[in-house]
Each structure stands twice: as C-alpha cells, then as structure tokens.
Amino acid sequence: MKIVKAQDFDLRREVEYGTAEQNEAVRAIVRDVKKEGDAALLRYTEKFDGVRLEASGLRVTQEELQAAYDQVGAAFVEAIRAAAVNIRAFHNRQKRNSWMDLQPDGSLLGQILRPLKRVGVYVPGGKAAYPSSVLMNVIPAQVAGVPEIVMVTPPATGGTEGIDPYILVAAAEAGVHEIYRVGGAQAIAALAYGTASIAPVDKICGPGNIFVALAKREVYGAVDIDSIAGPSEIAVLADDSADPAYVAADLLSQAEHDEMASAILVTPSEAFAQACRAEVERQLAELPRRDIAAASVRDYGAVILVDSIEEGIGVINRLAPEHFELIVEDPMAYLGLVENAGAIFLGPYSSEPVGDYFAGPNHIIPTNGTARFSSPVDVDDFIKKSSLIYYSKEALLQNGATIMELARREGLEGHARAIEIRLRKEGKAGVNDDNQ
Template sequence: MRIMRAEQFGLKREVEYGTPEQNEAAMRIVGDVKAEGDAALLRYTEQLDRVKLDASQLRVTREEIEAAYDQVDAAFLTAIREAAVNIRKFHEKQLRNSWMDLQPDGTMLGQIMRPLKRVGVYVPGGKAAYPSSVLMNVIPAQVAGVPEIVMVTPPATGGKEGIDPYILVAAAEAGVKELYRVGGAQAIAALAYGTDTIAPVDKICGPGNIYVALAKRAVFGAVDIDSIAGPSEIVVLADETADASYIAADLLSQAEHDEMASAVLVTPSAELAEAVAAEVKRQLAELPRQEIARSSIDNYGAVLMVDTLADGIDVVNQLAPEHLEILTADPMKLLGFIENAGAIFLGPYSSEPVGDYFAGPNHIIPTNGTARFSSPVNVDDFLKKSSLIYYSKEALMKNGESIMTLARHEGLEGHARAIQIRLEKERE
C-alpha cells in the first residue's frame, strides 16, 4: 500500500461517467425499451444476462419467494429481521409532519408532506448479491408511506439457478410485493417509461453497475433518481493510538467491493502508517476476494501522511468520503470539525460494516466527493412537499402595493394587474 504525503495524493477522483461506448450502449438500450417495451426488455435480458424469458415470466411469483425461504439458513433470517428492525427505527425518527402557520391577519401559510405514489428499487447482482441493499432502499420508502414499491434485480444473481434466494427473502421480509427479474440499463428504462408488464414509477433508487448509473442519468427528468453512485470509498483518520489490524481490515472491507473502490488512511503517525501497510498486505493474502481488493488497493488505495490531526481533518473535508472512520484517542473531540462525509464512524468498535448491515443508518451514501452537498438515502427522498398559501383580504390590502412594485420591476405587468384588479375592486 502506497505511503505518501497527503499533498501528493489526487484528492479529487474523476467522476465516472463511462466511456463513449458505454454511454452510447446505455442510451441505445434506454431508447429501445422506451420505444418497444417488453420486446426490448426481453431481448436485452437474453442478450446481456443470457436468460431467455417471455413476458409472463418477468414477475417473480409468490411461490418462488416462499421456496426461497427453504434455501436460506436460519442465522441469516434472524440477522436480516434484526437489521430490519434497527433500520426501521432509525428512519422513523426522520419523519416530518405537514404544518400550517396561521397569522393574526388571517393569512395561513404551510407545507404539505405527501409520499411518492410509486417507487422503483434496483438491487444489483454483479460481483455479489446484496440483500442488505433491499432493506436500505425499501424501508425508508415504507416509512415515508409510499404505497407502491416495485423491485427489480438481474435474473441470474444466484447464477444459473436464477435470483439469489437471499435477495428474495430480504425482499419478502422488507414487504416487497411486486418484484421483477430484470436488471441493467433495460430495467431502469422499464421503471422510468413503463412496459406492458411493468408500470412506470415516480422515482428510481438503488446502486448498480456503470450501465445502470448511465441509464439513471439518462432517464432523470422523466423520473427522479436518488443519485448516480460511484465506486465505494472509505477514509480512516487515525492517530498513534489506533490498532493497525483494525484499520487494515476496515480498508479491505471496502476494497473488496470493486476494483475501483477507494481505501485511504490519513494519519500523522509514521509508525502507524508502516504498520497498516504491512497489515493490509498480510490480510490481503487471506481474503477470498483478494484479486478485486488488491486492484483497488494498488490503484486507489493509499496511506496519506499529515503533520497534525488538524491537517488530517482538512484532507478529510476535501475528500468528502462516503464512509469516514475516526480512530483517535478522543474521536468525539474531532466530530465537530468534520464538514463533509456521508457516514461517520466513531471509535474502534464502530467498524464500517456495522453501518453497512445492522446499526440502522442507511448504507446508500453519496460517493465521489458528493458528500459536500448531498446526503445518505433517507425518508425525505420518498416525500414531496407542497407549499400552502391562504392569503386574507387584510393581508392583500396591506401588501398588494409591494407585490405590484416587485412585479413591475421585473417587467411582468400581468402579474401586477392580477393584484391591482383585486385592490381596486375591494376599494370601491
């Protein structure tokens, strides 16, 4: 693992928008599904996923989901249920109510909160299957009150046997009642524009490969999307009190996600830097997904040396990482100085996988420095807000001249006259 001064490290990674060929392919798939519906959806499923289906087979049946329960172990079922409880409790605290504010002059202003009607959830199935992502997408939408939640996932997440049974069970435990075996850019297009089999949605959430990301970008505007997710990232800010084996394990926990994942240690301790580099090498040799993790560490991993923890905080805020662990003598003391991070893990026992799977906060978190301006998936993502204005006669008579002044300043005489006609009539 490279050890270097922080100023030598490229603090901003290029946003991954795909190659021209990938963009062209994604746009072609989206366009075809929009124009042809199920026919294109089935064609691309056979071409790209090597699974031949007819339209009647797209929707996963209740019997398939029930059969999946016989294929998962009891420990998983217990763990997924416990995680679901934690995730639901956390997101319930995010709920906000509609409100109205009545003024003495009879004016009433307010905000009405309503859930989206129909949301599409994409659950990936490439290098691994992610039952946890089912919970992280579905539960906040349920808490928000979304009445229709539809899930799509590639048809062979479990290999030749079809959809991974753990994904099916997670979907059932999360309460998903509408599930389709379709993935990639073609699934995103189907959710956005609809087909004879899949009705269109209002918003699409969930991570996926580069083609999924490009397709989400292409359909944005026709529907809302959560984000265009990049490769996973972890930054660990640590001092000499930290355990090198803990840090190495946490760095590798993200490196094993993807060859383009980023795992970075920021520290003022040269001794810790050397120890972590050595420990990463040792642990990497024992990791089942070591080829993926090694590529990530070699290309996007680093130990960044800084003079002080304060300098380290500056580096962290520039990186704006998806996941930030603070492993110092007093992590709470540093928390107030962290401005940009998707999720913050404090202390030696708050390993990043605790948040990925179980604690309750959402693990779908802004990547690629976008934590500077965006947030993890939350209940607000599934709510829309309407402003409410009830203006009284008294308020209009009092403020009408000011409203007309502003309208005429902008050259919008029609706006001004809409107020003027009322003022003149009330003054007769």
C-alpha cells in the same frame, strides 16, 4: 499502499461516467424499451443475461418467494429481521409532518408533505448480491408512506439457478411483493417509462453497474433518481492509539467491493502508517476476494501522512469520503471539525460494516466527493412537498402595492395587474391609474 505526504497527494478523483460507446449503447436500450416495451425488455434480457423469458414470466411469483426461504438458513432470516428493526427505528426518527401557520391577518401559510406514489428499487447482481441494499432502499420508502414499491433485479443473480434467494428473502421480509426478473439499463428504462408488464414509477433507487448508472442519468427528469453512485470509498483517520489490524481490516472491507474502490488511511504517525501497510498486505493474502481488493489497494489506496489530527481532518473534509472512520484517542473532541463525510464512524469498535448492515443508518451514501453537498438516503428522499398559501383579504390589501412594485420591476405587468384588479374591486385607495 503508497505512503505520501498530504501536500503530495491529489485529493481530487475524477470519475468518468462511461465511455462514448457505453453512453450510446445505453441511449439505444432506453429508446428501444420506451418504444417497444416488453419486446425490447425480453430481447435485451436474453442478450445480456442469457435468459430467455416470456412476458408472463417477468414477475416473481409468491411461490418463488416462499421457496426462497427453504434455500437460506434460519440464521440469515433472523439476522435480516434484526437489521430491519434497527433500520426502521432509525428512519422513523426522520419522519416529518405537514404544518400550517395561521398569521394575525388571517392568512394561512404552510407545507404539505405527501409520499411518492410508486418507487422502483434496483438490486444488482454480478460480482456480489446485496440483500442488505434491499432493506436500505425499501424501509425508508415504507416509513415515508410510499404505497407501491416495486423491485427489479437481474434474472441470474443466483447464477444458473435464477435470482439469489437471499435477495428474495430480504425483499419478502421488507414487505416487497412486486418483483421483476430484469436488470441492466433495460430495467431502468422499464421503471421510468413503463411496459405492458411493469407500470412506471416516480423514482428509481439503488446501486448498479456503469450501464445502470448511465441509464439512471438518461431517464432523470422523466423520473427522479437517488444518485449516480461511483465506486465505494473509505477514509480512516487514526493515531497511535489505534490497532493496525483493525484499521487494515476496515480498509479492505471497502477495497473488496470493486477494483475501483478507494481505501485511504490518514495518520500523523509514520510508524503507524508502516505497521498498517504491513497489516494490509498480511490480511490481503488471506482475503477470498483478494484479486479485487489488491487492485483497489494498488490503484486507489494510499496512506497520507499529516502533521496533526487537525490537519488530517482538513484532508478528510477535502476528500469528502463516503465512509469516514475517526479512530483516535478522543474522537468526540474532533467530531465538530468534520464537515464533509457521508457517514462518520467513531472509535475502534464502530467498524464500517456495523453501518453497512446493522446499526440503522442508511448505507446508501454519497460517493466521489459529493458528500460536500449531498446526504445518505433517508425518508425525505421519498416525500414530495407542496407549499400552501391562503391569503386573506386583509393581507392582500395591506401588501398588494408591494407585490405590484416587485412585479413591475421585473417587467411582468400581467403579474402586477392580477393583484391590481383585486385591489380596485375592493376599493383600495392609492392604486396607480397610469398602469391601466
């Protein structure tokens, strides 16, 4: 990891969302699935996943879900259940209710909250399988009250044996029983537009590779999406009170995700910077995914030297990282200064994997600096809101002229007359006859 001064580090990270060739390939897949339905879905599944299916074999059966339990250990089942309890408890605190406010003039204003009807969850395969992401997508939707949750995942997340059994068990424990063995851009298109086998959804959530990300962007508008996620990232602000071994391990916990993952240490101590860099190299040599982590550390890792903790927090706010660990002597003293971070971890024992798996907050967090204006997935992501207006005669008679004034200043006479006709009907004095 290179060590640089804050003023010499480019805090902007430009992430290109696919090459021209990748974008065109995704557009073609989406077009084909939209037009041909299951036929295109099956064709692309064979082409990209090497799995030949019939339409009748797309859906995972209840027998397969039950069989998955025989392939995972009891310890995993217990762990996934314990994590689910914490995640559900955290998201239950986010629930909001519809509300109505009766005005003195008899008008009623309010907001009606309703869950989305049908949500699609994408669970990736490839470099790793992520059963924890099943919980993080499904549980907030359930808490919101979504009645239909469907999951798609590539047909070979478990290699030649089919879908990874840990993903299937996580889905079953979360209460998802409509699961399809399809992945990639073709799965996103199927969720968005529907096929004979897969009914369309209202929203698509979940991470995936570049083709999944591009497909989500392509179908946005026909359906809602959670986000277009970039590579994982972590920033740690630490002083001499921190343990270099702890910090190095946390940096590598994100570097092992992907060659483009970003792991950055910010510190006012050059001695700590040197110790942490040496510890990263030592731990890296023993990491099973060291080739991936080494590429991440080499290309997107850095140690940034600052003059003070306050300056370091300024750097963090400009980075707006996905995960931010504040490991200093008194982290609560600085928490109020942190403005931009997807998830904030305080103190030496709040290691990032605590949030990834178990504590309860959602681990689907804004990346690539978007924590400046967006938030982790939560219950609100699965709710739609309708404004409620019941205007009384008294209120309209009192405010009608004001409403007409605003409408006419915008040149919308039809708007004004929709009010005026009511005022005249009620014998409201003062209506301007020149506007007839």
